[in-house]
Amino acid sequence: xxxxxxxxxxxxxxxxxxxxxxxxxxxxxxxxxxxxxxxxxxxxxxxxxxxxxxxxxxxxxxxxxxxxxxxxxxxxxxxxxxxxxxxxxxxxxxxxxxxxxxxxxxxxxxxxxxxxxxxxxxxxxxxxxxxxxxxxxxxxxxxxxxxxxxxxxxxxxxxxxxxxxxxxxxxxxxxxxxxxxxxxxxxxxxxxxxxxxxxxxxxxxxxxxxxxxxxxxxxxxxxxxxxxxxxxxxxxxxxxxxxxxxxxxxxxxxxxxxxxxxxxxxxx
Numbered sequence: 001x002x003x004x005x006x007x008x009x010x011x012x013x014x015x016x017x018x019x020x021x022x023x024x025x026x027x028x029x030x031x032x033x034x035x036x037x038x039x040x041x042x043x044x045x046x047x048x049x050x051x052x053x054x055x056x057x058x059x060x061x062x063x064x065x066x067x068x069x070x071x072x073x074x075x076x077x078x079x080x081x082x083x084x085x086x087x088x089x090x091x092x093x094x095x096x097x098x099x100x101x102x103x104x105x106x107x108x109x110x111x112x113x114x115x116x117x118x119x120x121x122x123x124x125x126x127x128x129x130x131x132x133x134x135x136x137x138x139x140x141x142x143x144x145x146x147x148x149x150x151x152x153x154x155x156x157x158x159x160x161x162x163x164x165x166x167x168x169x170x171x172x173x174x175x176x177x178x179x180x181x182x183x184x185x186x187x188x189x190x191x192x193x194x195x196x197x198x199x200x201x202x203x204x205x206x207x208x209x210x211x212x213x214x215x216x217x218x219x220x221x222x223x224x225x226x227x228x229x230x231x232x233x234x235x236x237x238x239x240x241x242x243x244x245x246x247x248x249x250x251x252x253x254x255x256x257x258x259x260x261x262x263x264x265x266x267x268x
Contacts, residue, residue, distance in 0.1 A: 002045035005079055012042040012077065014190050015115055022186050023124055026177065027142045034126045038072035042119055046080045055081040058114040060122040060174075066157045068123070075118040082107060093211055093264050102204060109182075109204040112191045116181040121174025127152050168227065172234030179205055203268045206242075210251070210264050213239035 015022075016039050023037055024030060047055060058077045062068065091099040128137050129152045136151035152161065159166045181187050182205060183198055193201055216232030227233035243251050252265040 001049040002047045002076075002078070005044040005046050008044035008079055009042070011190050012044060012075075012115055012119070015119055015187070016040065016042050018186055018190070019120065019123075022120060022181065022184065025181075025184060025186075026124060027180065029139055029142075031137060032126065032128075032139065033124060037123070038068070040073045040075050040119065040123060042075040042077075042115070044077050044079050047078050050078070050081070057082050057110070058118045060118045064157070064159065066127065073123065075123075077111075077114055077118065082110060091211075092215060093262060094207070095263055095265070098207065098264075098266075101200070102207065105200060105204045106208060108191075109201050110208070112182045112188060112193070112201065113175075113178045113205050115191070116178035116187060117174045120181055121177035122170070124177060125173075127158065129154065129156075164226070165233075167230035168233035168237070170234075171231045172238055175209065175234060175238060179209075199268055203266060207264065207266050209235050210239045210242070210266065213237070214264075 019037055019039050023033060026033075055078060058075065061074045061076075067073075091102050094102060128150070130136055136149040138147055138149050140147050158170070162169050179202065183202055185195070188198055188201060212232065213236035216229065216235060219228045219232050220226075220236075221228065227236075243253070250267050252267075254263040254265060256262055
């Protein structure tokens with residue numbers, strides 16, 4: 001049960017209205033996107049009651065690509081489920097200086113991340129199927145510039161293809177889209193950020209993701225080797241990929257004491 005926050009919903013409506021200009025700026029071939037983006041309704045809600053042991057900040061409905069592609073989808077952000085401030089308990093593994101920045105900027109930055117994650121993270125992309133002549137589309141890798149062919153077979157869906165990791169993969173995909181998009185002037189300006197604040201916005205977002213993947217490790221069951229939460233597994237995978245594959249010292253881990261604790265040093 002919730003009430004629409006009309007004033008806060010205006011900025012999300014502006015993001016929806018700008019989606020046709022923003023989506024082509026994503027760093028991959030336009031053939032990887034739907035010919036016509038089905039822009040969703042995007043609303044800020046204030047929750048009165050949420051019948052669960054925990055309340056999410058944002059929801060994309062539905063999260064099935066085969067439904068979204070043909071029928072469309074809806075986004076909501078549950079504004080009052082997000083803490084009004086970040087307390088000292090929420091900044092594990094950060095230095096005192098970093099903690100001060102995170103306490104001051106996390107809530108503001110998170111609003112941009114959630115908006116981009118739900119609307120333009122989950123909403124973009126399409127499923128390409130083998131055509132009636134047995135052919136697959138050819139794509140160009142945006143990083144290596146290599147060409148490759150890939151397609152789904154008849155009857156396959158994202159969830160059936162990727163199985164138990166499909167939800168986590170999708171959440172990680174939506175997160176990484178959000179981190180790219182939040183650096184675009186067409187996006188961050190809608191949320192009141194200025195040009196000289198973008199580096200800090202991205203730093204807070206990535207630092208939060210690094211910490212989220214590690215703080216969420218209790219949700220991993222080492223016996224069954226399964227995660228209990230899709231967003232957290234996505235955050236952990238992204239954190240470990242960044243740490244293991246960085247080409248410079250963008251991320252440094254400082255071990256404290258006799259392996260008692262550690263600090264993440266993320267270079268802005």
